[in-house]
Amino acid sequence: QKEVEQDPGPLSVPEGAIVSLNCTYSNSAFQYFMWYRQYSRKGPELLMYTYSSGNKEDGRFTAQVDKSSKYISLFIRDSQPSDSATYLCAMWGGSTLGRLYFGRGTQLTVWP
Amino acid sequence: EAGVTQSPTHLIKTRGQQATLRCSPISGHTSVYWYQQALGLGLQFLLWYDEGEERNRGNFPPRFSGRQFPNYSSELNVNALELEDSALYLCASSEGQGGADTQYFGPGTRLTVL
Numbered sequence A: 001q002k003e004v005e006q007d008p009g010p011l012s013v014p015e016g017a018i019v020s021l022n023c024t025y026s027n028s029a030f031q032y033f034m035w036y037r038q039y040s041r042k043g044p045e046l047l048m049y050t051y052s053s054g055n056k057e058d059g060r061f062t063a064q065v066d067k068s069s070k071y072i073s074l075f076i077r078d079s080q081p082s083d084s085a086t087y088l089c090a091m092w093g094g095s096t097l098g099r100l101y102f103g104r105g106t107q108l109t110v111w112p
Numbered sequence B: 001e002a003g004v005t006q007s008p009t010h011l012i013k014t015r016g017q018q019a020t021l022r023c024s025p026i027s028g029h030t031s032v033y034w035y036q037q038a039l040g041l042g043l044q045f046l047l048w049y050d051e052g053e054e055r056n057r058g059n060f061p062p063r064f065s066g067r068q069f070p071n072y073s074s075e076l077n078v079n080a081l082e083l084e085d086s087a088l089y090l091c092a093s094s095e096g097q098g099g100a101d102t103q104y105f106g107p108g109t110r111l112t113v114l
Helices: none
Strands: A004-006 A011-014 A019-025 A032-038 A045-051 A054-058 A061-066 A071-076 A085-092 A100-102 A106-111 B005-007 B010-013 B019-024 B031-038 B042-050 B053-057 B064-068 B074-078 B087-094 B109-113
Touching: A004 A085, A011 A019, A019 A085, A019 A106, A032 A061, A045 A054, A045 A061, A045 A071, A071 A085, A085 B042, A100 B042, B005 B087, B010 B019, B019 B087, B019 B109, B031 B074, B042 B064, B042 B074, B074 B087
Parallel strands: A011 A106, B010 B109
Antiparallel strands: A004 A019, A019 A071, A032 A045, A032 A085, A054 A061, A061 A071, A085 A100, A085 A106, B005 B019, B019 B074, B031 B042, B031 B087, B042 B053, B064 B074, B087 B109
16 A cells, blocks of 8 residues: 555646545654645645644645545635646655655646 | 756666766755656655765665765766656755755656667
8 A cells, every 4th residue: 555645637627616636645654744736847846734634724725634534635716727737745754754755646637 | 046956957868878867955955855756656755865964765776876965966876777767857955854844846857768
């Protein structure tokens, strides 16, 4: 079983839709949870960063962490064509694990 | 402020050759990370350097190696190239030790092995 599972999609939605992206994980040591966005031919950029369980909102983006279910989500409200990208979840479990663990990424297309 | 830079942008090699990829971190960042992003496989962790020392290594063969220089820039070397080494190689940097610090990524080097 991989440490982090993420459905690669692709996911295609109309402009204005609410998008839900999800990851599951197996290691209960993970404490910090991130979402990165990667445009085509670019490096990933950090979008959201949360610690432990709960919600965090930033504009149209909301990140949710449910540690009891080992499940994290990213919601995008009022999606725009400029949101078309690959979204990667990532997790950090402290110095014992010593590295970030990434999901495979979900490819999202928002059409006008 | 300049971001993470990587060179070259593209690299074409033949099987058996050696490839050298370079990375310059954001000024003030001491940690450098290397990842391989092959089609459909997501980001695979390769190496983490901090203060000139290798801190952690992913599940890759020894022909993948690197180093970090006193100015915190880094080099990734891939020896005895194989066709499956074709991928986007990403470098990231962070301020301190550990992945809890935000990692900032460069644009990557596209390596093609023929």
